[in-house]
Amino acid sequence: MGQKGKDFDFVVLGGGSAGYAAARTANELGKKVAVVDGGRELSGLCILRGCMPSKTLIYSAEVLHLAQKGDLFGFRGEKPVADLAAMQKRKREVIQEFSDFRKEQLEDGRFSLFRANGSFLDTNTIALDDGQVLRADKILISTGSVVHTPDLPGLLDCPFKTSDDVLDLDYLPEECVVLGGGVVACELAQFLSRVGCKVTQLQRSKHILKGFSDEASTVLEKAFRTEGIDLLTGVSLQSFEHLKGGATRVSFEHKGQSRHLDTRFLFNALGRKPATAKLGLEKIGMERLPSGHIATNAHQQTTIPSIYAAGDCAGPHEIVHVAIKQGETVAKHAFGVSVAPMQYDHLLTVVFTDPQLARVGLTVSEIRDRGMEPISASYPFDDHGKSILMEAKWGYVALHADRASGRILGAECVSKDAGELIHSLSVAVALGATPSDLLKADWYHPTLSEIWTYPLEDLAEEISSPPNEPA
Numbered sequence: 469m470g471q472k473g474k475d476f477d478f479v480v481l482g483g484g485s486a487g488y489a490a491a492r493t494a495n496e497l498g499k500k501v502a503v504v505d506g507g508r509e510l511s512g513l514c515i516l517r518g519c520m521p522s523k524t525l526i527y528s529a530e531v532l533h534l535a536q537k538g539d540l541f542g543f544r545g546e547k548p549v550a551d552l553a554a555m556q557k558r559k560r561e562v563i564q565e566f567s568d569f570r571k572e573q574l575e576d577g578r579f580s581l582f583r584a585n586g587s588f589l590d591t592n593t594i595a596l597d598d599g600q601v602l603r604a605d606k607i608l609i610s611t612g613s614v615v616h617t618p619d620l621p622g623l624l625d626c627p628f629k630t631s632d633d634v635l636d637l638d639y640l641p642e643e644c645v646v647l648g649g650g651v652v653a654c655e656l657a658q659f660l661s662r663v664g665c666k667v668t669q670l671q672r673s674k675h676i677l678k679g680f681s682d683e684a685s686t687v688l689e690k691a692f693r694t695e696g697i698d699l700l701t702g703v704s705l706q707s708f709e710h711l712k713g714g715a716t717r718v719s720f721e722h723k724g725q726s727r728h729l730d731t732r733f734l735f736n737a738l739g740r741k742p743a744t745a746k747l748g749l750e751k752i753g754m755e756r757l758p759s760g761h762i763a764t765n766a767h768q769q770t771t772i773p774s775i776y777a778a779g780d781c782a783g784p785h786e787i788v789h790v791a792i793k794q795g796e797t798v799a800k801h802a803f804g805v806s807v808a809p810m811q812y813d814h815l816l817t818v819v820f821t822d823p824q825l826a827r828v829g830l831t832v833s834e835i836r837d838r839g840m841e842p843i844s845a846s847y848p849f850d851d852h853g854k855s856i857l858m859e860a861k862w863g864y865v866a867l868h869a870d871r872a873s874g875r876i877l878g879a880e881c882v883s884k885d886a887g888e889l890i891h892s893l894s895v896a897v898a899l900g901a902t903p904s905d906l907l908k909a910d911w912y913h914p915t916l917s918e919i920w921t922y923p924l925e926d927l928a929e930e931i932s933s934p935p936n937e938p939a
């Protein structure tokens with residue numbers, strides 16, 4: 469290779485969730501591992517500016533929301549209000565602890581850690597921006613994602629906020645306009661609204677949260693509007709203008725009419741894109757998908773077999789447990805340990821709004837696409853003991869099974885703490901359980917979880933009585 473450099477079995481470019489999981493696994497396999505991370509802070513998106521800070525603040529806002537409904541639960545007192553600076557202080561303390569722990573893990577001597585940005589010199593060589601050169605038999609790209617700003621007229625010339633800014637907010641903006649209807653947009657729109665900001669949310673498609681059923685999205689849309697969020701769907705964004713007084717004018721079409729809104733807090737939550745711009749991928753001829761994600765096979769190998777990609781830069785699902793599993797898969801596959809290819813038929817997804825949305829496995833149409841006959845059953849939370857006594861009546865649970873085998877293949881839950889409730893069904897889907905299998909378990913009364921027994925009983929009965937025979 470001609471250039472002086474350090475040699476490793478495995479170089480991991482990006483020490484976030486995917487990169488750390490891969491490095492840890494390769495180390496356990498006895499490999500010589502380098503982790504390269506050029507981020508200002510070490511720990512990755514989940515800990516620093518993703519899952520953990522957002523869920524810390526969202527939980528604060530949920531507690532505040534409940535406290536503000538004190539009269540409903542039978543107590544009096546002045547309505548509490550948000551103290552954003554205090555919420556931030558708590559968030560910083562919580563995140564510091566997680567981040568310190570991750571840094572310790574990265575610096576404990578199991579890996580050689582390089583605090584620099586890296587890019588490819590050739591398929592086995594990484595140049596660091598501090599001048600060092602690393603060589604390895606196998607390389608993982610796990611560089612994550614960055615905020616995406618779509619090419620909308622004027623947007624880049626206007627001051628806008630991103631999720632990073634919202635997660636660091638230590639004052640209460642009077643009003644804000646949220647662009648987008650994805651997970652981050654919805655979670656943080658409701659957070660802003662609950663802490664006292666007047667929120668208008670603009671979404672292009674007919675429904676928010678496109679990965680979920682229309683029924684699930686509709687429940688959340690109603691809940692948002694009931695809480696006072698001005699949610700407009702079917703919006704076509706036209707242009708953005710930075711006005712003299714400092715506000716931004718957002719012009720859009722809605723229901724055939726041209727409208728505009730002036731805001732001093734424009735929150736661009738229109739998504740993220742893979743962080744691959746400065747890696748020199750063109751130089752080594754690496755293929756990317758139209759979405760910008762690095763193309764991989766199901767073992768996360770790129771089109772150059774000695775180079776792997778995992779996490780947000782590879783997709784297809786930008787969530788932490790997928791990033792971790794992909795990272796572990798990479799290390800095992802790269803170093804000859806038998807490992808199942810990645811597959812997403814059991815995929816678990818949670819949206820931390822209130823009500824929360826959670827789903828696992830296949831939808832009805834995905835079951836049909838695989839040549840099976842789906843059968844479904846559902847039950848609403850406004851007819852369930854525990855949710856009624858908790859005043860948590862939004863939503864429902866739904867189950868989808870394959871009629872022939874009886875196996876539960878998918879489930880959806882919209883409710884308070886749906887992200888917790890979905891896990892019993894995640895286990896069922898992963899283990900290929902039938903409704904009768906699940907009904908062998910105890911379901912404690914009164915709990916939110918016991919609601920699953922109603923659709924389980926319906927499906928168990930339907931499976932035991934073939935469609936053409938009287939029940």
Ligand SMILES: Cc1cc2nc3c(=O)[nH]c(=O)nc-3n(C[C@H](O)[C@H](O)[C@H](O)COP(=O)(O)OP(=O)(O)OC[C@H]3O[C@@H](n4cnc5c(N)ncnc54)[C@H](O)[C@@H]3O)c2cc1C
Nearest residue numbers: 482484485486506507512513514518586612779780786788
């Ligand atoms: C607001 C928000 C909330 C979220 N909430 C959730 C949630 O509740 N649950 C969930 O599952 N997911 C959530 N996510 C998504 C989740 O955070 C990501 O999917 C996950 O963190 C991605 O991990 P990763 O390892 O791919 O990337 P990252 O953790 O971003 O790691 C990439 C690392 O690469 C480094 N890097 C980049 N380029 C280079 C380079 N050239 N050289 C060296 N280092 C480089 C960066 O410094 C960074 O440390 C959320 C995301 C956001 C934005």
